[in-house]
Amino acid sequence: MGKVTPESTSPSGKSPRGPAPVGRDPRRPWAPSPFTRLARTHAASVSGDALFAIGLAGSVFFSLDFTSARWRVALYLLLTIAPFAIAAPLIGPAIDRIKGGRRWIIVGSMLLRALLAFFVVRHMDSLLFYPEAFGMLIMQKIYSISKSAVIPSTVHSDKELVHANSKLTTLSSIAVVIAAVPGGILYAIGGGKATVALGAVVFAVGTILALQLPPTTVAAEPEGEAEREELRSAGITHASTAMSLIRGMVGFLSFMLAFDFKNAGAPLWQLGLVAATAQLGFFLGSLVVPRLRQVTSEERILVTSLFVISVAGVITAFIGGLAGAALLSMMLGVTSCSAKQAFDSIVQRDAPDANRGRTFAKFETRFQLVWVIGALLPIILPIPASLGFGLIAIAASIAVALYLVGLRNVRAGRL
Incomplete structure (x- = not known):
């Protein structure tokens, strides 16, 4: 892992915590750092996703007959589960052992989203729209998982890793707001197709930026027994369950509101307002959590x-x-946002021997899977918004009760 420091090793001082961080090239001190390159790529990714969402929300979404389209949306969401539930656990570890493996996954997810966005522009009024749109969703989730695996290689310590995740969350919110401006203007001038076309261009630029990421090896060695035992510890298990439920609620709320707004005939600006407040929430969370971690656990x-x-x-x-x-x-x-950063810190604290890139990719795969399952529920069972809000309250109440019981058992030594 390059130079071994107290922060780059486990408490035993024997094994590195993650992939070797890649620093600046001493021959090119003016060149952007690995984290800066990842940040630029990430900004392009979330901007392209925002433009794609604006284009679809403003055109296809409000013209769909959801009574007939509901089963198609449910079907493709079910198909979305397959890459995370089946392929990722089998292919992910092999990719992690290849130098530059995750970088090529990021490059591929960007390139495929550029191509899919181009085809969506051509097929917005045909049945080909559905597989193409959900192909975009799959590529977005695959990018998110690979990004989680690459972040540890761009920093030099666990403390830097927490700050890096916070910076990327803040950057995401800013990039979405910036992308929404030209996206909205283009939609007003040329409709949804023009906005999606701009998204395709942004993804193409993101592909070029992704090629500049350093080709690091996420995990040179297979997962060891010590790593497996640490990741199965009660503290991490309870925390990952709580985090999974929160991600499921995010997916549930997103699709429930989309269908509810559509059925109520709400204007586009209302859906945009709700999306904007969600981004504001992510932004505030990224600012608050680093300060919270200084005063509480x-x-x-x-x-x-x-x-x-x-x-x-x-x-x-x-x-x-x-x-x-x-x-x-x-x-x-x-x-x-707050819970995710807290969860990452729990993993870093309770699993000091675990490879950071491989571990975060594994958990992110699980969280993405639960997000999809949460999104499926309001599609299969039509739920009014007020009832859905109440169900989220009940689910969160049960989750906090179970988590508190789990923590009490851990402290009592019963688990």
């Missing part, structure tokens, strides 16, 4: 996140309407 941040979701769910169930949707979206953005 990661477990308390997770508990507080679940409690806030529960309270917000109850309040918005009574408020209902656009105000309730915007408020719950923002609070879920804040809490999901």
